[in-house]
Amino acid sequence: MNRALLGAGRLGLRHLGWITAGLLISGFVVAADQQASDEARETVDGLIAQVEQRLSIAPDVAMAKWNSEAPINVPEREAQILKRVVEEAQHQGVDHQLARAFFQDQFDASKAVQKQLHQQWQKESQPPFDNPPNLANDIRPQLDTLTPQLIQSLSEFQTFESESAAQQYLEESAARAVANNEYAEALEIALSSLRDE
Numbered sequence: 001m002n003r004a005l006l007g008a009g010r011l012g013l014r015h016l017g018w019i020t021a022g023l024l025i026s027g028f029v030v031a032a033d034q035q036a037s038d039e040a041r042e043t044v045d046g047l048i049a050q051v052e053q054r055l056s057i058a059p060d061v062a063m064a065k066w067n068s069e070a071p072i073n074v075p076e077r078e079a080q081i082l083k084r085v086v087e088e089a090q091h092q093g094v095d096h097q098l099a100r101a102f103f104q105d106q107f108d109a110s111k112a113v114q115k116q117l118h119q120q121w122q123k124e125s126q127p128p129f130d131n132p133p134n135l136a137n138d139i140r141p142q143l144d145t146l147t148p149q150l151i152q153s154l155s156e157f158q159t160f161e162s163e164s165a166a167q168q169y170l171e172e173s174a175a176r177a178v179a180n181n182e183y184a185e186a187l188e189i190a191l192s193s194l195r196d197e
């Protein structure tokens with residue numbers, strides 16, 4: 001074999017080595033990707049859907065408060081919800097620090113939407129709305145119905161949160177939800193403590 005051929009052969013082998021390594025690595029990545037079980041995916045998607053559902057109530061809150069001129073931030077209402085959340089979390093074996101942080105994120109996300117809308121309506125000199133939703137009788141009860149459902153989903157999520165494939169799936173799913181939501185920044189806030197885990 002002449003030198004040129006030998007060189008080409010060596011180069012070929014070296015390339016083959018790199019190609020094999022590449023295939024192996026991508027194989028591992030694909031395998032890791034596939035590890036998120038159907039159950040983990042359903043849990044993650046269900047939790048994100050509930051978070052989006054809660055956030056979708058914020059424009060109604062904003063309308064009610066626009067008419068009544070009630071404050072956007074109501075710390076005593078938040079404290080009352082958090083008290084119930086911590087009790088229920090303990091009952092269901094959910095880490096109460098995660099539950100607190102998660103619900104505080106939900107409040108902050110709701111307030112971000114309310115602030116954004118009030119600023120917009122201020123600029124547009126929006127008059128009071130006709131037939132605004134009622135905060136005490138309609139909206140807060142809707143939010144209260146979602147609270148135990150969210151804790152239940154958090155409890156299911158906790159069984160997967162240490163699995164890197166489930167975390168990776170959460171990351172992809174959350175990014176997709178944020179990209180498609182009208183209130184992207186607020187949804188980012190609402191999902192932040194889950195993604196930090």
Ligand SMILES: C=C(O[C@@H]1C=C(C(=O)O)C=C[C@H]1O)C(=O)O
Nearest residue numbers: 061072073074077078106107110
């Ligand atoms: C939704 C409201 O506005 C804010 C957000 C809250 C929430 O997301 O539950 C609670 C109290 C307020 O700080 C409300 O006043 O009910």
